[in-house]
Structures are given as structure tokens and as C-alpha cells.
Amino acid sequence: MDDSRETLGPRAFVTGYPAKHSRSPLIHGHWLKTLGLQGSYQAHEVKPEDFPAFMRALKNGESGFAGGNVTIPHKEMVFKLADEPDELSEELGASNTLWIEDGRLKATNTDGRGFTANLDERHSGWDKATSAVILGAGGASRAVIQAVRDRGFSEIHVVNRTVDRAAELADRFGPKVYAHPIAALGEVMKGAGLFINTTSLGMDGESAPQIDFSPLLSGAVVTDIVYVPLKTPFLKQAEEQGFAIVDGLGMLLHQAVPGFEKWFGQRPIVTEELRSLIIADMERH
Ligand code: ATR
Numbered sequence: 001m002d003d004s005r006e007t008l009g010p011r012a013f014v015t016g017y018p019a020k021h022s023r024s025p026l027i028h029g030h031w032l033k034t035l036g037l038q039g040s041y042q043a044h045e046v047k048p049e050d051f052p053a054f055m056r057a058l059k060n061g062e063s064g065f066a067g068g069n070v071t072i073p074h075k076e077m078v079f080k081l082a083d084e085p086d087e088l089s090e091e092l093g094a095s096n097t098l099w100i101e102d103g104r105l106k107a108t109n110t111d112g113r114g115f116t117a118n119l120d121e122r123h124s125g126w127d128k129a130t131s132a133v134i135l136g137a138g139g140a141s142r143a144v145i146q147a148v149r150d151r152g153f154s155e156i157h158v159v160n161r162t163v164d165r166a167a168e169l170a171d172r173f174g175p176k177v178y179a180h181p182i183a184a185l186g187e188v189m190k191g192a193g194l195f196i197n198t199t200s201l202g203m204d205g206e207s208a209p210q211i212d213f214s215p216l217l218s219g220a221v222v223t224d225i226v227y228v229p230l231k232t233p234f235l236k237q238a239e240e241q242g243f244a245i246v247d248g249l250g251m252l253l254h255q256a257v258p259g260f261e262k263w264f265g266q267r268p269i270v271t272e273e274l275r276s277l278i279i280a281d282m283e284r285h
Helices: 024-035 048-059 075-081 087-092 111-122 139-150 163-173 182-189 233-240 249-255 257-264 272-284
Strands: 011-016 040-045 067-070 097-101 104-108 131-135 155-160 177-181 194-197 221-224 244-246
Touching (some): 011 257, 024 272, 048 104, 067 257, 075 104, 111 139, 111 221, 111 257, 131 139, 131 182, 139 163, 155 163, 163 177, 233 244, 249 257, 249 272
Parallel strands (some): 011 040, 011 067, 155 177
Antiparallel strands (some): 067 097, 097 104
């Protein structure tokens, strides 16, 4: 039954192209239900060529949405078209969360907050180290670099197959960020207390190269922003080598919190029940 039109309360969306595989409707739907709030949250697929019109209708209120989430490939465009992107978005050049406030379309990027909240929840004390290694220099690594820097790490080593992309990010994110080729991985891991994979290596059961994590500090944490599978090849290797691991699912769950609060007025909580709901959905698809 399509009850979207009869739904009372604020309406929010996730838009992307494609958008139908997004798990965000499941997350926000769970919170609306458990908090007993009126409102709706639905996937809304918009082609890149139709995106400016979608944004116009959002801004002038025609679409009736209170705001929404934005995913690939619209994150950069939404940043450019929003009335007021915040400082986090400005530095990243991309936004993933939108809301109307005082008649203006505001935008932020919650990926970094999702990343740190996941680690805070699952391995508190992760931020005591001073040096971090980030594998990958694509779109997904930017919010992670920003978050780790803003948490106070003083050395952030970005290691990437294409070293020029890592160098671009080192320029963008300031003097604490260093760029390296893959060959330097073992060297830069020495003394690091945090290792983050932001590449697609190991996603969806694909194989991933072997990494020797032993140069990391004992007690270091290894995390992956890939969450399908939940225990990625890198996480499996790190666990076998005696390191603490944190999977990436919590980043997805926690990045959703600020948007929900903006649109529906209550701050939701990430629970084990929600995590299990998403894991069950991942097992079905
Ligand atoms: P996203 O926006 O999701 O981060 P992306 O911009 O395509 O996606 O970046 C993917 C990241 O995974 C990049 O760091 C990429 O390395 P390059 O910049 O050298 O392309 C990395 N990556 C993907 N496949 C890889 C592989 N087979 N070996 C090493 N790195 C790989």
C-alpha cells in the first residue's frame, strides 16, 4: 500500500541515482515508528539532468519536503545549489543532508560525524592516538580525513594507489595531512593507532590484498567504511593479527541522526535493534 500521500507530518527523502537500494528509508522509518512520530521518509530517484529542477522545487516549497539526504552522484551539486552550506560542507565541497530553515535551504555533511560516532560507540578511546593511516583518496575518504583531523590527530597519512589524488587531499586538509604511495604503507603504519580503509577494496566479497598490520601500535584500531560484508577482508586480517576492529555499519546509522533531528524534531538513538534490522536486510539482498 502506498500511503505516502496520506502521511501526516514532515516529509523527507533520500535522493541519488540510483536511490532505490538505499537503506536510509529503513533507518528513518524505524525511528519514526519507535518514537511514535508522524512523518515519512522515502527514496526519491532523480537523474542528474533533473537535479536542478528538483532543488528549485525543494527551495520554493513546491515539493513539500522538509529536507532530505543526498547520495551519489548529487553530493557535489547539492553543495553548489544549497542556499547555506555549512563550514564542513564548504571544505569537503559536498553535502549529504539538507533542510529548510527560515525559508533557506541549508546543507551539511554528516559522514564525518557518523564516522566518529561509530568509533566512539564501539571503541571509545580510539582518539587517544596521534597518528592515523587512511587508505584511499576518493570521495569517501574526504569526510574521514576531516573528522580525524578535527578530533585532534596530529599526523594523518593518506595512502593511495594514485598518489596525486592523495596529494590533492593533503593540500585541501592542511599541514597535518601527508600523501603517500601504496609502497609507503608499512613505513607510515609505524606508530599509528588508527587504520581506516576508505577504498572499495574488499567490497561485496571481492578479494583484497594482504596487509601486514604489525607496524601499528599494539592496541591500534582498524576500521573500514565498507560494511558489505560486515567483516571485510581487511577487518578479518587485522583481527587475525590481534588488532581491535570496528565495522563500518555504524557510520551509516550515525550519519543519519542529525538529519532526522532536523526534519522530525527529535534526536534518534542508534540501537542494537536498528543495527540488527539493517543486518537482516543485508542478508536478504
Ligand atoms: P569513493 O567516492 O567511493 O571513495 P572513488 O572516488 O572511486 O570512490 O575512490 C575509490 C578509492 O578506492 C580510491 O582511493 C581508489 O584509488 P585510486 O585513487 O588510485 O583510483 C581506491 N581503489 C579502488 N580500486 C583499487 C584497487 N584495485 N587498488 C587500489 N586502490 C583502489
